Amino acid sequence: MRVWIIFLLCLAGKALAAPTEDQPIVEEEPIVEEEPIVEEEQPIVEEEEEPIVEEEPIVEEGMEVGANPVQIETGEFDEAIEVIEDVVAENPCLTHHCKKGKVCEVDDSNSPMCVCQDPSTCPTSTAEFEHVCGTDNKTYDSSCHFFATKCALEGTKKGHKLHLDYIGPCKFIAPCVDNELSEFPLRMRDWLKNVLVTLYERDEDHNLLSEKQKLRVKKIFENEKRLQAGEHSLDLLAHDFEKNYNMYIFPVHWQFGQLDQHPIDGFLSHTELAPLRAPLIPMEHCTTRFFDQCDADNDKYIALEEWASCFGIKEQDVDKDLVI
Numbered sequence: 001m002r003v004w005i006i007f008l009l010c011l012a013g014k015a016l017a018a019p020t021e022d023q024p025i026v027e028e029e030p031i032v033e034e035e036p037i038v039e040e041e042q043p044i045v046e047e048e049e050e051p052i053v054e055e056e057p058i059v060e061e062g063m064e065v066g067a068n069p070v071q072i073e074t075g076e077f078d079e080a081i082e083v084i085e086d087v088v089a090e091n092p093c094l095t096h097h098c099k100k101g102k103v104c105e106v107d108d109s110n111s112p113m114c115v116c117q118d119p120s121t122c123p124t125s126t127a128e129f130e131h132v133c134g135t136d137n138k139t140y141d142s143s144c145h146f147f148a149t150k151c152a153l154e155g156t157k158k159g160h161k162l163h164l165d166y167i168g169p170c171k172f173i174a175p176c177v178d179n180e181l182s183e184f185p186l187r188m189r190d191w192l193k194n195v196l197v198t199l200y201e202r203d204e205d206h207n208l209l210s211e212k213q214k215l216r217v218k219k220i221f222e223n224e225k226r227l228q229a230g231e232h233s234l235d236l237l238a239h240d241f242e243k244n245y246n247m248y249i250f251p252v253h254w255q256f257g258q259l260d261q262h263p264i265d266g267f268l269s270h271t272e273l274a275p276l277r278a279p280l281i282p283m284e285h286c287t288t289r290f291f292d293q294c295d296a297d298n299d300k301y302i303a304l305e306e307w308a309s310c311f312g313i314k315e316q317d318v319d320k321d322l323v324i
């Protein structure tokens with residue numbers, strides 16, 4: 001699943017942030033493996049200690065992404081391969097998973113427990129693209145430093161409010177005005193559709209899309225009226241959405257399903273949305289405002305209905321079965 005999101009984000013770097021590039025997305029040099037980073041930022045409401053969850057290791061094979069900094073940065077969202085299943089667990093920490101910002105230690109009875117990581121033990125990061133900006137508008141050297149700091153503030157109001165805002169050092173982000181806000185979903189929808197078509201075209205090994213998903217994308221792919229990927233005016237994007245509305249329904253649902261993973265419950269938490277929004281914010285200054293207004297009832301979660309609505313999908317077309 002991570003691979004998907006990474007892949008998506010790779011394409012985001014190409015397609016959304018740089019809509020002027022109209023050549024097909026090509027595979028470029030392989031990504032340099034960043035040091036593993038433990039888990040996502042924790043959900044806003046969950047304060048209790050996390051149960052031991054064995055996460056699947058990331059499958060990196062064949063995963064090649066471009067050299068644009070944002071694409072490299074998406075490695076920040078890789079989950080660490082913390083569980084070494086083949087090793088006989090003499091040290092109980094070998095099979096004990098701690099969330100980001102915590103490390104495993106054994107207590108007197110040799111039981112593993114997660115404690116806050118000392119930020120000074122985080123690998124030194126001097127590269128700018130490894131820096132992250134917190135919602136406190138402070139730049140942290142790396143996401144490791146950020147989550148370790150957040151952990152130390154656990155239980156406090158300040159810690160509760162602190163989230164990873166975006167990838168890269170804090171910078172001035174221009175306010176998003178209304179007409180810019182209305183442009184955001186136009187580009188995003190088109191991009192989602194193109195991502196899916198690209199996945200379909202590349203899916204020789206049948207592992208990028210399920211059979212059901214492939215059938216749905218096939219219909220879009222084979223539709224002669226499909227607006228080809230490329231640079232399009234906002235007018236054309238708006239016109240295409242109106243005319244070929246049906247082609248956009250599945251891509252919007254599909255993206256929701258990609259993000260709704262922890263847990264799969266029909267709602268996106270701040271954490272679940274982070275892999276999409278954090279790399280986008282520095283490039284698309286309406287990102288924060290867009291996703292904030294998606295949460296129409298202001299309960300801090302974006303429900304499928306809210307998500308679909310902010311992408312212009314009609315209420316009667318919202319279908320949980322499309323989110324796989």
Ligand SMILES: [Ca+2]
Nearest residue numbers: 260263265267
């Ligand atoms: Ca969820």
Ligand SMILES: [Ca+2]
Nearest residue numbers: 295297299301
């Ligand atoms: Ca909501």
